Amino acid sequence: MITRRFLQFAAAVLALGWIGLAVAAPDVGQAQKQALNIHAIVMFFIFVMMTLGITYWAAQRTKTASDYYSAGGGITGTQNGLAIAGDYMSAATLLGLTSMTYFQGFDGYIYCICFYVGWPFIMFIMAERLRNLGKFTFADITSYRLDQRSVRTVAAIGSLTVVVFYLIAQMVGAGQLIKLLFGLEYWIAVVIVGVLMVIYVTFGGMIATTWVQIIKACLLLGGGTLVMLLAFSQFGFSLETLATKAVENSKKGIALMAPGSFLSDPVTAVSLSLGLMFGTAGLPHILMRFFTVPNAKEARKSVFIATLCVGFFFTVVAIMGLSAITIVGTNPEYFEGGDLAGKLRGGGNMPAMHLAHAVGGNLMLGFLSAVAFATILAVVSGLALAGASAISHDLYANVIRRGQATETEEVRVSKRSSLFLGVLAVLLGIAFEKQNVAFMVGLAFGVAASCNFPVLILSMYWKGLTTRGAIWGSIAGLVSAVLIVVLSKAVWVTVLGNKAPLFPYEQPAIFSMPIAFFFAWLGSTLDNSARAAAEKEAFEDQYVRAQTGFGAAGAASH
Amino acid sequence: MSSEVYERIRRNPKFDELVSKRSSFAWTLTAVVLGLYFIFIMIVAFNPTLLAKPIWEGGVATIAWPIGAGLILLFWLLTGVYIRRANGEFDDINSQLIKEAIE
Numbered sequence: 001m002i003t004r005r006f007l008q009f010a011a012a013v014l015a016l017g018w019i020g021l022a023v024a025a026p027d028v029g030q031a032q033k034q035a036l037n038i039h040a041i042v043m044f045f046i047f048v049m050m051t052l053g054i055t056y057w058a059a060q061r062t063k064t065a066s067d068y069y070s071a072g073g074g075i076t077g078t079q080n081g082l083a084i085a086g087d088y089m090s091a092a093t094l095l096g097l098t099s100m101t102y103f104q105g106f107d108g109y110i111y112c113i114c115f116y117v118g119w120p121f122i123m124f125i126m127a128e129r130l131r132n133l134g135k136f137t138f139a140d141i142t143s144y145r146l147d148q149r150s151v152r153t154v155a156a157i158g159s160l161t162v163v164v165f166y167l168i169a170q171m172v173g174a175g176q177l178i179k180l181l182f183g184l185e186y187w188i189a190v191v192i193v194g195v196l197m198v199i200y201v202t203f204g205g206m207i208a209t210t211w212v213q214i215i216k217a218c219l220l221l222g223g224g225t226l227v228m229l230l231a232f233s234q235f236g237f238s239l240e241t242l243a244t245k246a247v248e249n250s251k252k253g254i255a256l257m258a259p260g261s262f263l264s265d266p267v268t269a270v271s272l273s274l275g276l277m278f279g280t281a282g283l284p285h286i287l288m289r290f291f292t293v294p295n296a297k298e299a300r301k302s303v304f305i306a307t308l309c310v311g312f313f314f315t316v317v318a319i320m321g322l323s324a325i326t327i328v329g330t331n332p333e334y335f336e337g338g339d340l341a342g343k344l345r346g347g348g349n350m351p352a353m354h355l356a357h358a359v360g361g362n363l364m365l366g367f368l369s370a371v372a373f374a375t376i377l378a379v380v381s382g383l384a385l386a387g388a389s390a391i392s393h394d395l396y397a398n399v400i401r402r403g404q405a406t407e408t409e410e411v412r413v414s415k416r417s418s419l420f421l422g423v424l425a426v427l428l429g430i431a432f433e434k435q436n437v438a439f440m441v442g443l444a445f446g447v448a449a450s451c452n453f454p455v456l457i458l459s460m461y462w463k464g465l466t467t468r469g470a471i472w473g474s475i476a477g478l479v480s481a482v483l484i485v486v487l488s489k490a491v492w493v494t495v496l497g498n499k500a501p502l503f504p505y506e507q508p509a510i511f512s513m514p515i516a517f518f519f520a521w522l523g524s525t526l527d528n529s530a531r532a533a534a535e536k537e538a539f540e541d542q543y544v545r546a547q548t549g550f551g552a553a554g555a556a557s558h
Numbered sequence: 559m560s561s562e563v564y565e566r567i568r569r570n571p572k573f574d575e576l577v578s579k580r581s582s583f584a585w586t587l588t589a590v591v592l593g594l595y596f597i598f599i600m601i602v603a604f605n606p607t608l609l610a611k612p613i614w615e616g617g618v619a620t621i622a623w624p625i626g627a628g629l630i631l632l633f634w635l636l637t638g639v640y641i642r643r644a645n646g647e648f649d650d651i652n653s654q655l656i657k658e659a660i661e
Contacts, residue, residue, distance in 0.1 A: 106609075109626045110602055113595075116630055120591045123637045124584040128644070243619035257620040258610035259602040266603040273599050297649060300641040307637050311630040318626075544564040547577055550656050551564075 036183035039366025040373075044182070047219070047374045048196065054211045058204035065407040066553075068205035068414065069136035069389055070291040073553065075210055077298035081305020084289050086213030087382045088280070088306065089220055089313055091173060091375045092441065097314065098352035101321025102329075105246070105256025108321055112314035114273045118280030119307040123300065126281060129460045130290040131299035132549040133542065137386075138287040138452065139394045142459045145538035147467040147531070149399045154474040156394040158451040159284040161478065162444045163387035164428070166283075167380060167421070169440035171429030174376040180346045181353065181369035190429040193377055198422035200381045201388060202415045206292055209381045216371075216378035221313060223371045227352075228316045230359035231323035242319075245326040256325075268507050275509030279445030282453030285386035296549050317352075324351040327358045334358070384421050391417035439490035442507065446485060450477030450512035458520055460546060463539040466524045466532040473520025480515045484508035566659040576651045583643060587636050598629060 101108030139155035178189030332338035357365040392414035487503040609622035
């Protein structure tokens with residue numbers, strides 16, 4: 001039954017791909033769209049076939065709810081580490097951060113460090129407790145000793161908000177990127193991403209999603225490193241030569257080599273770093289990964305591996321950006337109309353891709369393009385699974401059915417939810433085509449840092465947290481983060497077209513995180529009900545389990 | 559039933575030993591990482607010229623780059639330091655603790 005439906009789905013995707021090619025072949029002459037890139041399409045096709053094969057294999061092994069949500073806890077630390085790194089390194093990391101170093105120099109690397117520093121924190125403070133307390137979603141932890149229905153509802157709202165904003169950003173990014181790299185129409189790219197994502201998640205659950213992430217992480221690390229080595233070799237692997245040439249050839253000159261205007265405003269700098277750091281620790285698709293390993297030992301190992309991969313990749317990306325200044329920036333081939341003073345062909349996000357072409361020809365460009373597409377696909381799959389779990393495990397099984405749903409019912413709802421999220425993502429992706437969605441990733445991190453993270457960390461560390469506190473904290477964090485972003489320049493001026501922003505700062509975390517913590521504290525302190533007393537009482541057992549892992553959801557034997 | 563086991567674990571002095579050792583270790587490492595990170599961000603925000611010194615006399619490449627890469631490397635090594643102790647010493651105490659509690 002599953003097999004037959006799977007094959008039908010797979011055939012539909014392939015057919016869609018071919019229609020895509022046929023439609024895309026005559027170039028409709030949009031400025032951004034590039035010629036059809038056969039190398040990239042063939043390589044992406046191979047990736048898709050491979051991942052569909054894995055999904056087929058995973059579908060056979062996905063029998064219980066635990067298999068579906070957390071791969072039965074049977075993923076090793078190293079595998080999970082690669083998968084976490086895969087979840088975290090999006091196409092925006094490869095393209096956006098390379099481009100930032102290309103244009104801004106060291107400021108790009110600062111941004112990388114901000115993105116990175118959440119990992120050691122997760123390792124020291126969160127990893128083992130997450131594993132010891134969680135089962136399928138992070139709401140399992142926040143609602144551990146609190147009221148199941150209300151706490152899970154707000155946690156699911158927080159998760160879904162993050163997932164939807166993040167999905168929109170990825171979908172729009174995917175459409176634009178594929179239009180650029182593959183020469184396919186925007187909507188076709190969005191539909192392909194949506195359909196594949198639904199297939200991976202619906203049929204293969206966490207097992208397939210994990211392996212898609214692992215393959216993608218290896219491809220991204222391998223491809224990035226190869227391009228970086230080829231580029232760096234042109235400077236004899238000397239940082240001094242690389243820097244001298246870059247300074248000679250950049251409009252920014254020597255300013256490339258030091259922190260510049262990017263973080264000149266301290267409030268924004270601190271707020272951005274808080275948001276990125278604690279946002280990472282509140283992303284539902286990342287948190288979910290901690291439940292796929294058998295015990296706390298493997299959870300720690302996964303963070304160790306993920307931290308290594310992410311840190312290494314950020315450094316690779318920075319070197320790529322610096323090399324591109326000289327290799328791409330002095331080659332008229334990569335500029336519109338061959339004008340070195342003009343715009344980069346394909347737009348500001350293209351230095352990484354042009355660099356791949358410059359050092360490895362069409363084959364390398366095709367490879368890196370395919371990797372970028374695969375990356376988007378893997379990231380949206382992780383997001384879709386996290387969103388579907390919030391709907392099925394939190395909202396359906398525990399809120400609507402009050403924990404009375406059977407595993408089969410729960411998994412069925414989850415599969416339908418992922419289909420729903422897929423359709424929603426495609427529609428929103430198409431609706432937001434012409435919008436500037438740069439703020440959406442920031443918003444996702446802001447909500448993760450302000451709505452999910454404070455309540456999660458308090459529930460693990462603070463005995464005094466009660467249901468009322470958890471709900472007040474989550475809602476205060478969510479509302480303040482969203483309001484600040486909407487009233488700031490990014491949305492109020494850029495998207496809505498007003499003249500001046502109502503709120504001077506674009507990064508919400510420095511304001512919305514303290515607001516969330518304050519309301520969580522206030523709500524808990526004011527709560528003198530008998531239920532609150534029982535909740536505080538229950539912290540003792542939770543604390544022992546968090547510390548020792550005794551009673552934690554174990555690995556299913558396969 | 560499990561509540562009784564939790565009670566027994568909690569009354570075992572090894573539990574306090576585990577918690578205090580692991581917590582102080584984890585928080586020390588966190589403080590080191592956060593401290594270095596916010597010092598770095600403060601320098602970037604308030605005194606960026608400090609990072610603009612060349613590595614080599616008369617050179618162009620600045621110390622900012624190796625400092626950035628050094629931070630990334632150091633933070634990773636610290637996660638390694640943590641799991642070395644957590645997956646060894648702490649987990650040993652932990653498994654003894656559970657063994658004694660369920661006996």
